[in-house]
Amino acid sequence: MEDLILRRVSVHDRYQLELKLGYPLQRERATRYRIDTYLFAPYSLGVNAGSYPPEEFYRDIQHYVRMKTPLLQLQEVLESPRSPLVQVESSLQALGDGLTPQQEEMLCDKLRILRAVVKSALQDHLSPIGRPQRCITAETEAFFEAVVTNAIDAIDRFEQRFRALEAPLAALGAGPALMRTFALTDEAISVLVEDLLLRVHQLAWRWLSPPTLYPWRKRLAERVRAEIDYRRAVGYPSVLTRKTRESYVRRISALKKFTSSVLWLSTRVKREGALLQHALYAFAAGVSMVFATLVAFYAQATYGELTMPVFIALVVGYMFKDRIKESGKAISSQLLNRRLYDYRTIIETSDGRRRLGHVREKVAYVHPDKLPEQVKTARQAGAQDDLAAMGGFESVLLYAKDVVLRKDAFAYLSRNGLDISAINDIMRFDVRPFLRKMDEPYVERLTLKGETVQKVRCHRTYHLNLVSVFTGEDGRTTCERTLVILDREGIQRIEQFDAAGRPAPAYRPRLPIDPPEWTEVE
Structure with a gap:
């Protein structure tokens, strides 16, 4: 079970958590998973069914469903038959005169997916650099130089071969849409390479001693400058200057969306059980009407048609009729909530022609006494400094x-020859509703230092706990807890634990940037 559902919790920005779930596809049969996430919030935050109903929760989440990027090593991108680059080169060599609309569409998809494939391959290749060494030795320097040299050589070879595709595409009479796709993908890959090499440049001081550091930083700077000069020479607008800071961010975001949209899947959300709900509500209305009619018939048969007792009986019958109807609707809603989910999201291909599956969602408040034992154990496991949990x-x-x-x-x-093995479900959760009742993030406290009393500035934080239970088709489950540390200004950090309360490594970017290295670029 541990290897089936791929999961990751990370901080997207100051106010949003990102929960990423990967559902591996089975080759010969349907696949099914269940994921229950329990969110524990202290009472002091004022989060309950009255102040934060399930409808608001759905407004605070944002979903993306996409195909998992094909996993290729850096050399495989250049050589493997599974590589989109190799497939495009082979297709162009095999094609005769002209391109059909279907062939152009296929080539567009393979070109656009290249940015995601290259990004994944480069990040995996460079990921060891993101783990800094405590001391710099000749071995660490040799390792850094080998990893980065291989990366730069592979990038040079890839870009040379990719940009060489422009001539055969034009010779085959590629349409404007295909040529534009090629140009935008070329620009997106160039921006990606620049960004990754800049990150390597910032991390170099952790691996290299000064005599080796300065030549390497010069080499990396020259390679980054070559990417910038190339985009400027070709006429791509994604060049960062003092005057283009706003348009640059907008441009690279649009490039990323354009190229990665080939992996996106279409979704349709609908309310689950709407027809059954209307049927049960109609039945409740019918029962209440039967009661009111029987009261009216009985009163008229006993007291006559136009008498005061009949009038009173009709009013009382209407009063009970209304209450019976509302009680029936409440009971029907409870029955539906036990059996049905709130929403059903239909997963389709981007063109809407093929249905791939569905995701059912449900949100409800649970009394702490009714939690599964596995969830209680995971919540209470490990060292606890939160009195809200113990009480x-x-x-x-x-x-x-x-x-x-x-x-x-x-x-x-x-x-189409793409190595798609899983579907990723990405959810962003906005935590701002949990910040409304928080106190100021910093408070001054008195402390004794020697014989004098001093004021100390202390950080006031609050804890949200997410306990996730993953259940596979065979009924086996696995459980993990994520601690989200907040203050009034947003998310500060996250910590992750396994079911036994042992700390687990939280997700970190594969090429982190050391904060002291940030400088203002003029």
Whole structure:
């Protein structure tokens, strides 16, 4: 089970958590998963069914469903038959005169996916550099030089071969849409290479001693400058200067969306059980009407048609009729909530022609006494410094997801030679509703230092705990806890623990940037 569902919790920005779930596709059968996420919030934050109903929770989340980027090593991008670059080169060599619309569409998809493939391959290749060494030795320097040299050589070879595709595309009479796709992908890859090399430049001091550091920083700077000069010479607008800071950010964001959209899947969200809900509500209305009619018939048969007792009986019958109807609707809603989910998201291909599966979602508050034992154990495991957990002073919100993927989804997504093995479900959760009742983030406290009393500035934080339970088709479950540390200004950090309360490494970018290295670029 541990290897089935790929999961990651990370900080997207100051106010948003990003929960990423990967659902591997089975080749011959449908796949099904269930993910229950329990959110524990201290009572002091004022989060409960009255102040923060499930409808608001759905407004605070944002979903993206996409195909998982094909995983290729850096050399495989250049040589493997699974590489989109190799596939495009082979297709152009095999094609005769002219391109059909279907062939142009296929080439557009393979070109656009290259940016995501190259990004994943480069980050994996350079990821060891993101783990700095405590001391710099000849071995660490040799390792850094080998990793970065291989990366730069592979980048040079890739860009040379990719940019050489422009001539055969033009010779085959590629349409404006295909040529524009090539140009935008070329620009996006150049920006990506520049960004990754700049990150390596900032991390070099952790691996190299000064005599080796300065030549390497010069080499990296020259390679980055070559990318900038290339985009400027070709006429691409993604060159960062003092005057283009705003347009540059907008441009690179649009390039990323354009190239990665080939991996996006279309979704349709609909309310689950709407027809059944209307049927049960109609039944409740019918029962209440039967009661009111029987009261009216009985009163008229007993007291006559136009008498005061009949009038009183009709009024009382109407009063009970209204209450019976509302009680029936409440009971029906409770029955539906036990059996049905709130929403059903249909996962389709981007063109809407093929249904791949669906995701069902449900949000509800759970009483702490009714939590599964596995969840209670995970919440209480490990060292606890939170009195809210020990005293049970927490609101518990359950967000449940049931995922079903069709058995033909794998074959359909991989039909063009792309190595698609999983679907990623990315959810961003806005925590700002949890910040409303928080106190000021810093408070001054008195402390004794020697014989004098001094004021100390202390940081006031609050803890949200997310306990996730993953259930596979075989019924096996795995559980983990994520601690989200907040203050009034937003998310400060996250910490992750396994079911036994042991610290687990939280997700970090594969090429982190050391904060002291940031400088203002004029």
